[in-house]
Amino acid sequence: MQGALEPPAATEAGPVTRPSAVTARDLARATATRRRRSASLKLWTGAVCTLLVVVPVALAQVLPLPGAGDQDLSKRRLAPLTDGHLFGTDQLGRDVLSRVLHGGQVSLTVGVLAVVVSGLIGIVAGAAAGYYGRWVDAVVSRLLEAQMSLPLLMMLLLVVALFGPSVTVITCVIAIAQWPEVARLTRSLVLVEREKPYVAAAQVLGLPRIAILARHVIPNIVRQASLVVLLLLAQAVLLESALSYLGAGPQRPFATWGRIISDGQDYITTSWWLVTLPGLVIVLLVVGVNLLGDGLRDRTRRRTTEGSR
Amino acid sequence: MTRIPYAPALSRRSVLRLGAGASAGFALAPLTGCAGPTGAPGPGAISLGLNRSLVSLDNKLNQFDAAVTVQRAVRQALTRIGKGLRPELVLADRFEMTEPTAWTVRLREGVRYSDGNPVTVKDVSTALKMYAGVNGSFIVGLFPEMPTVEPVDERTFRLHTKRPVPILDQLMANILISPAAGNRPEELSGGPGSGPYVVTSANSGTGEYTLAVNPRYWGRRPTVDRVRVRFVPEESSRVVAVRSGELDVIDTITPDSAEQLKGLPGVRLDRTSGTRVNQLFFNFRKPRGHPLADARVREALSYAIDGEALVRDVLTDSAQQAEGVVPLALKGAVRTGAYVHDPGEARKRLAALGASDLKVKIIWESGEFPADTSVMEAVLEMLRGVGVRASLQQFEPGGDIQQWRQGRRGDWDVLGNGFSVPTGHASTSLQGMYGGTPEKERTRDTYQGYVFPRIATRLAEASAETDEKTRNERLAAVQKQIWDTRPCLWAFVPDVVLARRTRVRDVGLLQLNSYDLAAVRLEG
Numbered sequence: 001m002q003g004a005l006e007p008p009a010a011t012e013a014g015p016v017t018r019p020s021a022v023t024a025r026d027l028a029r030a031t032a033t034r035r036r037r038s039a040s041l042k043l044w045t046g047a048v049c050t051l052l053v054v055v056p057v058a059l060a061q062v063l064p065l066p067g068a069g070d071q072d073l074s075k076r077r078l079a080p081l082t083d084g085h086l087f088g089t090d091q092l093g094r095d096v097l098s099r100v101l102h103g104g105q106v107s108l109t110v111g112v113l114a115v116v117v118s119g120l121i122g123i124v125a126g127a128a129a130g131y132y133g134r135w136v137d138a139v140v141s142r143l144l145e146a147q148m149s150l151p152l153l154m155m156l157l158l159v160v161a162l163f164g165p166s167v168t169v170i171t172c173v174i175a176i177a178q179w180p181e182v183a184r185l186t187r188s189l190v191l192v193e194r195e196k197p198y199v200a201a202a203q204v205l206g207l208p209r210i211a212i213l214a215r216h217v218i219p220n221i222v223r224q225a226s227l228v229v230l231l232l233l234a235q236a237v238l239l240e241s242a243l244s245y246l247g248a249g250p251q252r253p254f255a256t257w258g259r260i261i262s263d264g265q266d267y268i269t270t271s272w273w274l275v276t277l278p279g280l281v282i283v284l285l286v287v288g289v290n291l292l293g294d295g296l297r298d299r300t301r302r303r304t305t306e307g308s309r
Numbered sequence: 310m311t312r313i314p315y316a317p318a319l320s321r322r323s324v325l326r327l328g329a330g331a332s333a334g335f336a337l338a339p340l341t342g343c344a345g346p347t348g349a350p351g352p353g354a355i356s357l358g359l360n361r362s363l364v365s366l367d368n369k370l371n372q373f374d375a376a377v378t379v380q381r382a383v384r385q386a387l388t389r390i391g392k393g394l395r396p397e398l399v400l401a402d403r404f405e406m407t408e409p410t411a412w413t414v415r416l417r418e419g420v421r422y423s424d425g426n427p428v429t430v431k432d433v434s435t436a437l438k439m440y441a442g443v444n445g446s447f448i449v450g451l452f453p454e455m456p457t458v459e460p461v462d463e464r465t466f467r468l469h470t471k472r473p474v475p476i477l478d479q480l481m482a483n484i485l486i487s488p489a490a491g492n493r494p495e496e497l498s499g500g501p502g503s504g505p506y507v508v509t510s511a512n513s514g515t516g517e518y519t520l521a522v523n524p525r526y527w528g529r530r531p532t533v534d535r536v537r538v539r540f541v542p543e544e545s546s547r548v549v550a551v552r553s554g555e556l557d558v559i560d561t562i563t564p565d566s567a568e569q570l571k572g573l574p575g576v577r578l579d580r581t582s583g584t585r586v587n588q589l590f591f592n593f594r595k596p597r598g599h600p601l602a603d604a605r606v607r608e609a610l611s612y613a614i615d616g617e618a619l620v621r622d623v624l625t626d627s628a629q630q631a632e633g634v635v636p637l638a639l640k641g642a643v644r645t646g647a648y649v650h651d652p653g654e655a656r657k658r659l660a661a662l663g664a665s666d667l668k669v670k671i672i673w674e675s676g677e678f679p680a681d682t683s684v685m686e687a688v689l690e691m692l693r694g695v696g697v698r699a700s701l702q703q704f705e706p707g708g709d710i711q712q713w714r715q716g717r718r719g720d721w722d723v724l725g726n727g728f729s730v731p732t733g734h735a736s737t738s739l740q741g742m743y744g745g746t747p748e749k750e751r752t753r754d755t756y757q758g759y760v761f762p763r764i765a766t767r768l769a770e771a772s773a774e775t776d777e778k779t780r781n782e783r784l785a786a787v788q789k790q791i792w793d794t795r796p797c798l799w800a801f802v803p804d805v806v807l808a809r810r811t812r813v814r815d816v817g818l819l820q821l822n823s824y825d826l827a828a829v830r831l832e833g
Contacts, residue, residue, distance in 0.1 A: 071690045073615075073622035091565065091683050092623070161708075247675065252701040253686055263682065265545045269552075269569050 043295030049288025053281055057104035066095045068102035068255050077271045088273045100278050103255035110171050111236040117175035119229035122182025130190030131213045144180035152177055153242060160248040167250050170243060174236050185228050189221040223300060231293040234286040241282060257282055354535035355813055355831060358547045358556040360676065362516035362540040365496040366508065368485060369443045374729060374822035375560050379538050382520060382826040384485040384502035387414060388478050390821055394640060394733030396478045400428055400486060400503060409473040409775045416464040422501040423523045428486055430466045434458035435489035442494030448483045451730065451737050453772060472773045475780060479732040505531045505827040516540030531827040551576060551808050560807045561822060563679040564625035570808045579818040583805040585729035586636050587678040589798035594716045594758035600664040601722055607795040609658035613695040614688060614799040615650040623683050631800035634791045638820055641735035643785040645792035648799055655695040665696055672702045673725030674710045679803055685725060715753035723798050724757055731821055736772040736784060743791050744768050764790055
């Protein structure tokens, strides 16, 4: 579908005289055009930044790099671009790039698993609360309010201290920490959706409520909800890094981003790269994922708006 | 030509802009303080940054190295361990062995507490009873038996033991004397002391204390008026703080931090050989039949460790590989052997002993010794290099590693642990680590389950020998026996390193990783 403000396409016969005082220049400078361009820019920048991190992390095993744990004590703390070490070496002579990429696998796995689990919990709980209302809504709403009132990092540290720092525990903890965001959004989307005529039609046809929710309502809100889940990925990666930084991450010798930075901070005045380069990788991923999510949200919003016209 | 008049010099918009700018300037001005060091100690005061929280200025329950400096500045003992690990007199002016099981002690004339009351013989006898009344006291564990006090006159008394304790003068350096009326079998949080400083503010939760000169101090008045003690757990934060001048002295620093601070203007490093041994100690609670219950397997594993590389590269030459079961700086310590790196030999011996597929779990608490995580990760790779499947479990301070050490929580194979004794004598160290008996093991009060009754008996006999030459000969023989049991995967003795601002002078760093705060001078 062509947008209402799209300029008419030029024909082969030459430029068409516009029947309006609004010039092509005005259209190009219009807010809607600027927004569309901005969404596109965000989308591309986000995708590039994310791929710059995710692709090497995913291919860490096949890249011609030393192992993340391979030590060479005689090559301690080599500066970047020395002896074939792009990111330099750490305090035990391990290749920092390799550790960052392998560490990224742990951090990203935890992040992705956590957002998938939190997304599922959030969508199911939020949809149930929004659609069924009454006591279901009361229970879910009070639960998520109670959880959101707790200091997040303190809660995570407490749970990790109780159950021990393993990848499974950390994934579950982050997943449980993030479900309220998704649940709140899903609930509000479902509240709008359940009042629409197609839901009433399904009810008249005698479909069970659970079927209406699962087959008709959720598919209509899942795209918007999943965008929030994508934005939560960046937060999950940051949380995992924070936990590792504070010593509550997976046990050594797992290299996680937080731990690489935590170990490197003792050398910050003499070996800047041990902290700076892993930090930049985290920044790149988080900014990339956020821009990507923002861009997708803007595009979805525009399509919805255009579709409703 | 039409002349365009000048715009008004000060338009309303300009005034608003100027106003907004000035307001922002005023609002943000305090932030400029962030650019410089915060909390600098100020003139006449020094600031110490400890790596562990000083929960109390008493030592009945526990005592870590850095705490000794501060504790002794407030509370004192009859003696102290001085330069060359020799005992020096403090509250006593006479401390002599007059019989094999009796020592005659005389309190120094005029010694008194910060409230003006004199130190009495009753205070000493009460202090000994109170220390003995504490369950699980580190200090009491150093004594083969607690002495009893027999008063002779107002200032003189005798200390009696059932068996000879030839190093009682060194052991008594750890019994801090407090007024009898206020002494309790627990760590005291307040009350007067006889030291050169008094506590003016204390927060045991955050480990922050402020000390001021004791106006009634019986000895020479300290030159530094005020001392601020802070707990700064992060090594990097302590290094940054000493660089910026926020802290004046930081102790127990890692080799890497020392390297960062070396040669910096305004910062000096003090270094001396240490008396603390850091070990990768085997779990001696393994059931019979377990590979690690066999000394030959333990020895084979030790061939996997490249100690020279660890000392040279990870510890940057600020430590020495252990050549005995206790540090050689201790009196009575002897060389018993050396750790040899030979991965081929390790593989061959492990295969011959049927332990090729050995799994080893190493546990330790963060900060137990310098560069602990680097050492552990390096050891992990070295063990993997000889085919051993090794794993690490790191505990944060305040965790439940104590339960693990006692075998009450989970199984482990090697413990990263540091052991130091505040007496400067090998016999205390040997008894603390290797004097375990089946009776002690019932309450899990042995050193990682090390129970060899024959060694414990010979140690007790040697430690009770009053003739120094004979005692040292017997101790040397026991140390060789202990070495043959291969208690450690690897061990090293780190140097004691302290960093200070150059305005802090006369820090006489002792081998026990402490110094006399009253002797410190301040310039500027």
